[in-house]
Amino acid sequence: MKSIGVFSPAVNVNSAAVLSSIPLQMIYNFNIFYYVFYFLATFLMVIYKSFKGNLTEEVVPIVINLVLTIGSMLLSLYYLLWQTYVLKADVIINAILLAIYGLEEVLDVIAVSTFARIYT
Template sequence: ILFYLNGFYYIFYFLATLLMIIYKSQVYSYPDNYLALDLVLLFIMAILEAIRLYSGTKGNLTEEEVPLGVSLVISIGCIMLSVYFLVWETYILKADVIINAILLCTYGLEGILQIIAIAAFVS
């Protein structure tokens, strides 16, 4: 269920972050090279998130530990990108902090549940 909910939340997260980057580029003096970096990282994160959710859902439904493990490893990259948008992005708004904190909490909860599921599938 958490993969399903996170899929919908990530769509919201992606659109909100994209709109906030556009907003910040219009309101603040956003350096072009940092704007391109933020956009590229956001799209890389979207691709990783799609792979992570697909692999995690597949592993959960088929009760296989390998897809869940792949999803868990990809989660590390997604967490690092989320931390980038939380801490190192050029301009950070309060809305950035809130949506990234929620995303990091869901990653943490999913990671714990994936480890438990992998342990259950192995034994």
């Protein structure tokens, strides 16, 4: 008998043993719910960030938008660069998202500087 991996018991390598990991499958199932939460939370934050600061011409909500967008950019970079298995679809949708985030960041800085210059 030869031990294979940390989670598997000693099994005969030549036998047809199941080597899948139950904790890994549990995490996969948890991720299904987390992605739904992530999507809804991001969607609600985009709605909040888009209308609260720009239309009221307030600097603080736009600065909060800048900070939150940086966090979203890091998550997008993870899906684009650092996950183990990256599909072409991942590359396309995350590249588009990063381009939109980059444009948003530039426009946020312009809006903040305009509001600060006019209202101070």
